[in-house]
Amino acid sequence: MRKQFEAYRMYLIFSCLYALFYSLNSTVTMVYQVEILHLSPLQLVLTGTAFEASCFLSQVPTGIVADLYSRKLSVILGVGLTGLGFLIQGSIPSYPAVMASQVFLGIGSTFIDGALEAWIADEDRAKGLNTVYLRGAQFGQIGALAGILLSTVLGNLSLVLPILMGGGLMLTLCLFLALSMPEVHFHPAAPEELNSFQKIGFTLRSGIKIIRTKTVLLLLLCMALFTGLASEGYDRLNTDHFLNDTTLPRLGNLKPVTWFGIFGILVMLLSTLVMQFAVKRKKASSSLGSVEQLSLINFFYLLSMLLFGITRNFSLMLLSYLTINTLKALNRPILSALLTNQIDRSVRATVLSTNEQVNSLGEILGGPLIGLLAEKFSVGFGISATVIFLIPVSLLLLIIRNRELKNPAEQT
Secondary structure, three states: OOOOOOHHHHHHHHHHHHHHHHHHHHHHHHHHHHHHOOOOHHHHHHHHHHHHHHHHHHHHHHHHHHHHOOHHHHHHHHHHHHHHHHHHHHHOOOHHHHHHHHHHHHHHHHHHOOHHHHHHHHHOOOOOHHHHHHHHHHHHHHHHHHHHHHHHHHHHHOOOHHHHHHHHHHHHHHHHHHHHOOOOOOOOOOOOOOOHHHHHHHHHHHHHHHHHHOHHHHHHHHHHHHHHHHHHHHHHHHHHHHHHHOOOOOOOOOOOHHHHHHHHHHHHHHHHHHHHHHHHOHHHHOHHHHHHHHHHHHHHHHHHHHHHHHOOOHHHHHHHHHHHHHHHHHHHHHHHHHHHOOOOHHHHHHHHHHHHHHHHHHHHHHHHHHHHHHHHOOHHHHHHHOHHHHHHHHHHHHHHHHHHHHOHHHOO
16 A cells, blocks of 8 residues: 655755756756857757746646646646656757757746646645745755765766756656545535636636735736746856956866865855754744745845855855855745735645746746847856846835735735
8 A cells, every 4th residue: 555645845856956956957058058068158948948938828728737637737737747848858868859848847837836836735734834945945055065076076087977867867756646645625626517718717816816905915026027037047158257257266176066065065054054053033924024035035136146246256145156056945935925925725836837827938038038138248247237126126016015015914
């Protein structure tokens, strides 16, 4: 008889393993694209555009699948598609193959986004979501740290090897989830008497209705758009910035990929420490506290992004890089909890997927623009230009904070 894990424990196990397998690929993939495939700044950004376009087109449909049929099935499909994407990228060293892999990765991520958060919110209602998401993020950091170490070692032998291994392990994770992931509290969002197409329409309309009637949700969706506009250029160009705009100190006979393993390890350690501090703070349990934390995170994120773009000094570049990535890791679970607490559980996956879709739209629009600036002027200039998109995020957080102060009874 198959053994299923308790939901909270399964959530932590999944967070750790998924991050481990994903980081096997992500630690080396940008170095692989720059050093082996020799992609230009614009090509690097366009790979991200392919990924985000796939996310944008599939977010709401995959969210509806999670709300109508099974959050567990949605997560399993997402992990499987992610594994296939890794295998395609690693087995065919060409730009078209990289673009094709991004389609699989994009669709795979949308099956997981929203569905995972909605699944644990339903299956374990005893714990506060802030604590659950932050603990999950911490376990994810631990898994990612192990993945970075392994990927760095393998990357010194071959940049392709960790990518292929990550793909194979993702497919193995699918089987483990099918046998061990519990789902006992799921109830379809639509009435049983409706047919499949009617259920899809019912769920989508319910999600849209909640978004339209909650001002805070609309403001958070606007934030997602501007965050997306700002993030894609940095995500795709920071490796190029390190490799071509500064001098990486030599580490004996080790390859440059070793530095990116070190960067990743430092980010993981810093993120874990900062998240532990956030978990212990009671302030994080309220909506107002979450908004104030997000405001502080965005302020330092903006300053660090500007510094990273304009400097060519290795030490300053490293300092700003570590700050940016640590703040990004902390931002996600706090924002997820704030957003989830605003949504009726029956349409959580759909609304969360809509939020991710809006973020993807921002990345689709912002990425090529930053890529063109980087191609015409410099990679550093392109990254610095993303700061323009972060200013509206601060303003939106200020508006949300003022609303929370005026309506304390609505705080979760």
